Amino acid sequence: MSTDDTRGEDPVAAALTEGSAYERLRVQRVSVFPWSLGEKLQWLGVVLLAFGVAVGAFAFVTPNGTTVPVDPGTVPTYTSMVALIALATLGLVALVLSILGVVRERDEPLSDERAETILVVEELCALTGFVTGGTTAAIAVTFCLVPFTGPEAVTWLATTLERSPYAAIETVYPIVPTTLATVALLLGAVCLLAGRRWQTQ
Template identity: 40%
Template sequence: MSTDDERPDDPVASALVEGSTYDRIRVQRISTFKWPTRLKLFRLGGLSSLLAVAVLSLSILPPRVVAFLPVDPYTTLTRVVLVASIGAAVMGLSGTLLVITAIARPRLEPMDEARAEAVLAFEEMWSLIGFVIGGGTAAIAAAFVLAAHMGVDVLEAVFTLIGPMAYQVVQTPVTPSAVAVCALGVGLALLIAGAGVPAE
């Protein structure tokens, strides 16, 4: 068997030589998130699902921690869970637009360079929004949930730095369990969509 037969295919070289205009520009373009759309959806779905688990974990806080907080953060919506809901919503919107782009892209072929650049810029923008804004917001919420799980001593340190504002009540009929269910739904929907989008 020759050396060439043993060498695995180079996806970059393949895109440059045999790929469409979109494929060629994608591999040459400087991008923050160069992952295929499928992998982006899997990761956004995983983040949203983990966020749902973090919110649900508020139901098992020790009684001493619940008594220390202004309210029970699992029975009453607090700013922490509101921030979590914003993170899940942003990741869901970002993922939805990435799915739409992945489905529409084959119908736009053949593309010229200007259209390919526009499609890639759109994908990059919503990837940044999903991971930086959505993922960052989710990370902030998860950090406050983790602080609650670490006990009263950690919460006292947090309150000394920023006060109890993160755990204060938000006047809305929405419950933390509803936020967790929605975040889990977003996560599962993105994981399923990631399995269904055309491979790149």
Template identity: 30%
Template structure:
């Protein structure tokens, strides 16, 4: 009997339910698809941001025949409209990271939280996670999918342009190049990685 009782309290979910932390109890009681810790969620956001830097090597592999559909095959000179979509993805993921960091630091500074504070922190964390992993993850996937499309050469770009009646590689005329975009994505990913390490050291 004592052994069973010990096993029960060793279960992480049971420990959270029995915990004095209102935040831990709320995380168990409230529904969410994402039960990772805040540092773990920040790590995932960092990976999503880092994956956007693949746009640079992907674009660098475009063949000369794609010049009919892209502004330039030089990623340092080309400013295709798809980078604007990628910039939206960076904004969503970085915004997600800001909210997660804020939730984590608020919890660290105000622990033990009251029930209402714990609910507020959980709601902010949950909202940010759904936006970052759901909406943001989708935009990241679409962005990388479009960049990968160019690897198929002019035929793939022609097929897409005819099918969708739109060319995602037409010039933006803004001077914001693929190289600039990849640099921004990398910078954001590194910032999130540093923030994750800081939050992890502050949380209990």
């Protein structure tokens, strides 16, 4: 097999020998999330879509006056607040990653220093999105789905937390699952499209 054929089949070798400064430095970095920028956005889109479905389902939880004292579909609850925090974190990360994609595309060819700066910010975004945002989203999804498993599970959760995540809270603006789910699904779709746009980056 010729050297050219090997490069064509091995993206790492191709990046090292023929890629831009960004591509070369990216494949050399030791990263928690070694995916390309496009792949990060696509995975973020998958997380947002799954999150949106779970939060949307929470709107259909039926209040029973005890374990779920209010209608979570119309009344803001602690669960909706946690979901809002998760959505805001994931949305901010998606925005910054998209900006990095635009900056990289606009400023090519990048110097090694500029490429390294972009990669550092990209790594911080991935850590924030998939660790902090992902953990918060997982907690919110758990809160959203527990009521469907039965009142015993809801009682156990409220007892463990020493506060019911389904209790009403006062907010300036109505934070309800349908709104959060709609935003999450739209944002997830945008992330998937943007990820395809920069899939090779």
